[in-house]
Amino acid sequence: MITPTRLAWMLLAATAVAQAAPTAYRLDPDNTRVHFEVLHFGTSTSRGRFGGVAGSIQFDAAARRGEVSIEIDTASVSTGLAPFDSVLRRADMLAAQAHPKAWFVSRRFVFDGDRLVGVEGDFTLKGITRALVLRTGHFGCQPHPQRQRELCGGDFETELKASEFGLTYALPFTSDRVRLVIQVEATRD
Numbered sequence: 001m002i003t004p005t006r007l008a009w010m011l012l013a014a015t016a017v018a019q020a021a022p023t024a025y026r027l028d029p030d031n032t033r034v035h036f037e038v039l040h041f042g043t044s045t046s047r048g049r050f051g052g053v054a055g056s057i058q059f060d061a062a063a064r065r066g067e068v069s070i071e072i073d074t075a076s077v078s079t080g081l082a083p084f085d086s087v088l089r090r091a092d093m094l095a096a097q098a099h100p101k102a103w104f105v106s107r108r109f110v111f112d113g114d115r116l117v118g119v120e121g122d123f124t125l126k127g128i129t130r131a132l133v134l135r136t137g138h139f140g141c142q143p144h145p146q147r148q149r150e151l152c153g154g155d156f157e158t159e160l161k162a163s164e165f166g167l168t169y170a171l172p173f174t175s176d177r178v179r180l181v182i183q184v185e186a187t188r189d
Helices: 004-019 082-089
Strands: 023-027 033-040 044-050 053-060 065-073 101-112 115-125 128-143 150-161 177-188
Touching: 023 150, 044 082, 053 177, 065 115, 101 128, 115 150
Parallel strands: none
Antiparallel strands: 023 053, 023 177, 033 044, 033 177, 053 065, 065 101, 101 115, 115 128, 128 150, 150 177
């Protein structure tokens, strides 16, 4: 038998669970990019970006948790130099034809108090998956100035070893260390 007190506790618990549900966001492809940097011939830094980025975020600030799924179109690589872009798309580099997508998937957001400081997950490139931690430079949510939806966005960065993903063609003429800088904007579903 459910007593009035027990019913009140059950309703309170159900309300707390409902209020703690994460909010769903869709990445804005016009304002989400993945940039990369790699030292070239030990002299200068080659830079480029991937423009074809899609994905979603589940975020619950109160519970300090979230999930993210980002899909990157490997053929969208752009350095501003078309011949170099063609080299990067080749089978011995990004293998854009055989592996048209790369993914970052995370179910662990790391907080310092109320501030998001990192996102831990797995990055898959050329069918190879490795653990990857994105460090947060800035992250925030606010009402979108032109739409009737909430907007969340931020800047993240990380480093990976190209050789761990089979990108060894240009080694040792380019650095094995690749810096990724990611800008993300997402609107509430």
